[in-house]
Amino acid sequence: MTHELIIQNLLEEKTIEKALCVGSSNSEAIQELQLILFELGYGKELKWAKTNATGVYDKCTEKAVKSFAKKNNIWSDGKSISEQLAKVLLHHYDILDEMQMLYGDMKNKTVSMIYTKGSSAKPAISSLQTLLNEVGYGAELKWDQYQNDGDYGNCTCAAVQAFSIYRGFKGDGNTFDRKMAKSLLKELAFGFGKEWYKTRKSIHLQSKPIVKATEIETLKETPPPTWKETETPIATSEVKVSQSALVTYDNTHFTGKQILCDIDFIPALERIHSYLVKNNIKLLITSSFRTSSRVAGAVVTPARMSNHMAGHAIDFNIKYGPGFTKLLRYNDMKLRKFPPEANAFFEDVRKDPMLRWGGDFTPFDPIHIDDHLNKDKDKWLARHLHVQEARDKGWA
Secondary structure, three states, rough: OHHHHHHHHHHHOOOOOHHOEOOOOOHHHHHHHHHHHHHHOHHHOOHHHHHHHOOHHHHHHHHHHHHHHOOOOOOOOEOOOOOHHHHHHHHHHHOOHHHHHHHHHHHHHOHHHOOOOOOOOOHHHHHHHHHHHHHHHHHHHHHHHOOOOOOOOOEEEEEEEHHHHHHHOOOOOOOOOOHHHHHHHHHHHOOOOOOHHHHHOOOOOOOOOOEEEEHHHOOOOOOOOOOOOOOOOOOOOOOOOOOOOOEEEEEOOOOEEEEEEEEHEEEEEEEHHHHHHHHOEEEEEEOOEEEEOOOOOOOHHHOOOOOHHOEEEEEEEEEEHHOOEEEHHHHHOOOOOOHHHHHHHHOOOOOOOOEHHHHHHHOOOOEEEEEHHOOHHHHHHHHHHEEEEEHHHHOO
């Protein structure tokens, strides 16, 4: 389960203030709170370099919570997390990946090359759309219909133009440039800590040659799918390979946030993608690799061995229907109200011995798929070490 889902569950259970407060014994929830605060840029207040995520609601945690609340115009003495504060915390965390992606492109001076009409960089465009919606341009984006589909078309042009005009920039909306990016990030960063831009994914992968899906076998042999192949061709994917274990993965039926994963998870993603093509749906990715809440010297228990931390899991929503314009609501998912094509996709995943669907978990988690890496503790520890080392060295 990802960090934000642990906090979300506490909100739904109405136990947030008891679990996240001074004196609480819920070390798991406190540890995840500390990790989120660190990733939002409050490492200095947490004294992260010395303590990491302790799982104890200590003075440093109080200071970080109080600082976050103050920056977001919410009164708090820092001694507990209220429902209001938790919701704002999760809202900020939800757009962190997108902000860091745009910041990385701005730092690398590639904004004008990437964020332009007709761009093939769908994860980047998806991030831009999310951020433009965040500052009030959902109407121009037709967000309710398209959301962050990664297509820099007329709607995104209209949103960029409206954003530009209001802030005194020149342009027809066909290109989102570096000055616009700087302005947008400045507006959004108001409620974040000082180091939000360098805590997780802001540094782009190094040495990234493109590897075609047909060449994946040289990296990892993949057993063929168990279902009978249809006549529908599966589009060639792009896997950006770095010197590290972490890679980014793109393919036609994945939208939303860019997938960052362990290179050993690529075969599983290829299989998932084949089932998406077969059933004519898309996954809107909301989460993939996550940083670890490791504590120096701590023993990793099975309950703490999240496949997200090893880069072997994805969370998502489902886009379906003509032109993939329909979005499956999470409440419908929790009630197991799936359209036929989604049901068929989940059945394919369930029948695949290489994959697990979170809909079979207890508690029910229908927005999750992984390859059950953590069934073997030694394998999980090995891959976790490689991907977290890559992240720590700034390779992802």
